[in-house]
Amino acid sequence: MSVDVAPRHLGIAAYATCFAGIAWREVLRFLHQRERFLAALVRPLVWLFIFAAGFRQALGVSIIPPYQTYVLYEVFVTPGLIGMIQLFNAMQTSLSMVHDRETGVMRTLLLSPFPRAFLLVSKLAGGVMVSLLQVYVFLFIAYFWEIEPPLVGYLTVLPALLICGLMLGAIALFMSSVIRQLENFAGVMNFVIFPMFFASSALYPLWRIREANPLLYEICRANPFTHAVELIRFALYGQLEPVSLAIVLAFTTVFLAAAIYAYNPSKGLLQRRGEAG
Amino acid sequence: MTPAPPAATAAGPYALQIRGVSHRFGQVRALDDVSLVVPRGAFVVLLGPNGAGKSTLFALATRLYDNTSGEIKILGHDVRRRPMAALQNLGVVFQSRSLDNDLSLKQNLVYHAALHGIGGKRAAALAARALTKVGLADRAGDKVRALSGGQARRVEIARALLHEPTCLLLDEATTGLDVASREAVLGMVRGLVETQAVGVLWATHLVDEVKLDDTIVLLHKGKVLFTGDGPALLEQAQTNNLRSAFLHLVGISKGDAS
Numbered sequence: 001m002s003v004d005v006a007p008r009h010l011g012i013a014a015y016a017t018c019f020a021g022i023a024w025r026e027v028l029r030f031l032h033q034r035e036r037f038l039a040a041l042v043r044p045l046v047w048l049f050i051f052a053a054g055f056r057q058a059l060g061v062s063i064i065p066p067y068q069t070y071v072l073y074e075v076f077v078t079p080g081l082i083g084m085i086q087l088f089n090a091m092q093t094s095l096s097m098v099h100d101r102e103t104g105v106m107r108t109l110l111l112s113p114f115p116r117a118f119l120l121v122s123k124l125a126g127g128v129m130v131s132l133l134q135v136y137v138f139l140f141i142a143y144f145w146e147i148e149p150p151l152v153g154y155l156t157v158l159p160a161l162l163i164c165g166l167m168l169g170a171i172a173l174f175m176s177s178v179i180r181q182l183e184n185f186a187g188v189m190n191f192v193i194f195p196m197f198f199a200s201s202a203l204y205p206l207w208r209i210r211e212a213n214p215l216l217y218e219i220c221r222a223n224p225f226t227h228a229v230e231l232i233r234f235a236l237y238g239q240l241e242p243v244s245l246a247i248v249l250a251f252t253t254v255f256l257a258a259a260i261y262a263y264n265p266s267k268g269l270l271q272r273r274g275e276a277g
Numbered sequence: 278m279t280p281a282p283p284a285a286t287a288a289g290p291y292a293l294q295i296r297g298v299s300h301r302f303g304q305v306r307a308l309d310d311v312s313l314v315v316p317r318g319a320f321v322v323l324l325g326p327n328g329a330g331k332s333t334l335f336a337l338a339t340r341l342y343d344n345t346s347g348e349i350k351i352l353g354h355d356v357r358r359r360p361m362a363a364l365q366n367l368g369v370v371f372q373s374r375s376l377d378n379d380l381s382l383k384q385n386l387v388y389h390a391a392l393h394g395i396g397g398k399r400a401a402a403l404a405a406r407a408l409t410k411v412g413l414a415d416r417a418g419d420k421v422r423a424l425s426g427g428q429a430r431r432v433e434i435a436r437a438l439l440h441e442p443t444c445l446l447l448d449e450a451t452t453g454l455d456v457a458s459r460e461a462v463l464g465m466v467r468g469l470v471e472t473q474a475v476g477v478l479w480a481t482h483l484v485d486e487v488k489l490d491d492t493i494v495l496l497h498k499g500k501v502l503f504t505g506d507g508p509a510l511l512e513q514a515q516t517n518n519l520r521s522a523f524l525h526l527v528g529i530s531k532g533d534a535s
Contacts (some may be wrong), residue, residue: 008365015396021391025380032379104375106435111339111366112392119392 003011010113018114019122026097026126029096039139040089040134048142054075064205066237078139078147079233080202082157083225086131086165087137091193094172100181117260124173124256128165147207153225153236158236163227167248170255171224200226201233207256212215224251290353291474292317292366292444293338297347300333300499307333308499316472317443322465322487325496326393326527332372334496336449338478339369342453352443365393368475372449372492375431375470378422382408384434385421393440398474407435427458438475445469447518448480459486484520497527 030036050072063070100106110120139147139154149157175192199216200223201209210217220226227244234241291396299307308330315321323332337344340356340363348355354362376385383404390400390402396436408414411431421429430450437445447466448459463486481488487493489507503510505524507519515521 008394010365010394017394017396021388022397024391025377025384025388029377029379103378104371104373105377107339107341107369107371107375108389109392110341111364111369113361114392114394115361136434184409192529225313 010183015114018112018118019125022119022122023126023129024111026093026096026123026130031055032131033239036092037134039138040067040092043196044059044085044138045141047081047084048074048077048147053152059142064207066223066239072146073094074154075147076205077203077228078142078149079236081103081198082135082138082161082232082236083164083202083229084271085134086128086161087193087197087225088229089127089131089134090165090168090172091175091224093124093130093169094176094179098175101176105256109182116263120173120260120263121256124169125167127169127172128162131165132158149236152238153183156233157232160231161170163245163248166176167228169222170259173259174262177247177259186187196225198225202229204224224248227251244270246277287473290350290486291315292319293336293349293446293478294353294427295334295449296349297351298334298337298344299346300330300337300342303335306499308337311496311499311501312347313478313494313501313504315444315476315478317476319468319478319492320479321492321494323478323480323494323496324482324484324523325480326482328472329482330499331482332448333371333499335369335371335446335480338400339367339445340364351367355535365440368429368440368441369444370433370437370445370447370450373454374433376421376429378434379420381418381420382413382424383417385432385434388437389439393503395440397465404438407439408432410438412434425458427455427461428442430454430462431465438469438473443474443476445475445477446478446480449482450479451481451483451486469474484523487519489519495526497521502526 056073069073097106099110106122109119109123110116136154197203199219202225203219206217206220206226209220224247227247231244232239233246234244291314293313296312298308298311299306299533311330311334313321313323323331323334333342336342337353338349338356340360341437343357348357350356352366353365354366356363377388379389383401386404386407387400390396390403395403405414405417408417411434413428413431413435416424418430421432424432434447434450437447445466450466451462454462463479465480470477481487487507490506493510494501494504494507496511503513505513510519510522510526511517514525516522516525
């Protein structure tokens with residue numbers, strides 16, 4: 001007696017189911033962790049309500065695109081804080097990947113018959129969805145703090161958020177492949193998140209940084225987070241910043257490729273370290 | 278030395294076939310020309326002490342690493358060349374727990390179903406059926422962290438079987454369980470072999486989990502020292518119980534190594 005050994009065809013519907021399942025788990029985990037939800041919201045709001053209010057006088061902002069008039073510092077800093085939400089969320093995804101690897105949950109993901117690149121992108125997309133949730137709640141609250149971009153801006157910022165979320169997620173995903181233990185995550189805070197955030201246009205306009213320190217200005221310009229913030233800033237006002245878009249897309253491609261390489265079973269870093277996932 | 282098995286039987290390809298697999302971690306040779314087969318509906322014990330290479334073999338069979346020599350086939354599909362087809366037919370229970378503690382039993386199973394492209398009502402139905410099979414249907418909504426070690430193991434087995442694989446790999450699946458839970462888990466897996474014709478590779482270092490009529494593959498220091506049933510093992514070791522035979526063969530190997 002012979003048996004049918006033909007594999008089940010995994011069509012588009014199966015891919016969609018897999019994608020939805022991975023994204024659903026990310027959202028579910030986020031919603032289960034109320035403290036994380038609260039922290040993700042409180043962090044940018046503290047910056048907006050306290051830091052921005054304090055710096056309003058010290059850091060007057062001149063008329064720079066996309067703004068057509070003088071804007072309050074709170075308005076200027078909002079795209080930076082949106083970027084901050086996405087940056088921290090991406091790092092949380094990275095932390096969750098390391099956690100999943102340590103607890104063995106990662107192996108469940110990697111045992112899926114779908115291509116590994118697809119699984120990693122799905123995981124990334126799940127993280128981005130969580131960050132969108134946070135960003136829109138933040139924007140809703142900020143509206144009552146006189147952060148009132150044009151209504152269409154809430155829509156036009158969405159693709160920018162998706163792309164920036166993917167880029168930051170890809171960077172985090174790559175980092176998760178090289179971080180060995182959860183304990184090492186403190187180093188990520190010091191050496192990745194803070195430099196990326198502060199050496200960017202999130203808190204101050206680039207022209208001011210150039211006046212203060214030309215070298216720092218060049219560092220800020222090379223920082224992908226700067227371009228993520230600028231992409232969000234323009235998109236929030238219904239405009240496209242093509243240079244930032246190109247740079248964000250380029251960084252997304254490079255880091256995604258690096259992450260996929262790192263998680264590739266034949267070439268990846270996991271094997272080199274002798275870890276079974 | 279066991280002769281290389283044929284590529285398939287009259288009943289079709291093997292649930293698992295490993296042929297000539299070697300693997301290194303840097304200078305350390307973890308596996309050396311390992312070959313074994315698990316027919317469908319058979320219970321094969323991969324017996325070996327800690328550090329024998331069992332987990333490395335599992336990592337290769339599940340494509341957590343790629344094998345660089347030899348071949349690994351699941352139901353005739355090469356794990357490296359046709360991973361999608363191969364992994365569809367594979368269920369795995371790893372040595373350490375791999376459930377998401379923050380999700381419920383049902384959510385863990387539905388997530389696993391999605392990873393195999395199964396969604397909606399079918400996923401829910403399969404999850405319910407799998408939990409019923411392992412006697413945990415009434416705990417479906419509980420968080421995994423609330424389970425005992427034995428219960429979690431049963432959920433992991435339910436999960437491994439959810440997508441109806443032909444080949445089931447269990448790596449030290451009774452680690453950390455008390456005697457009663459160990460017996461229950463082992464009995465359940467043996468039952469699956471009979472009722473669902475699943476091919477099982479049961480990796481363990483515990484000789485008392487082995488029955489005389491099981492097919493035994495003895496792995497030590499990355500090499501297969503013996504393949505055959507219990508009586509053949511006793512005969513080769515010239516002893517009358519499996520524990521002595523195991524120690525004898527592993528001991529001989531140790532002596533050779535030194």
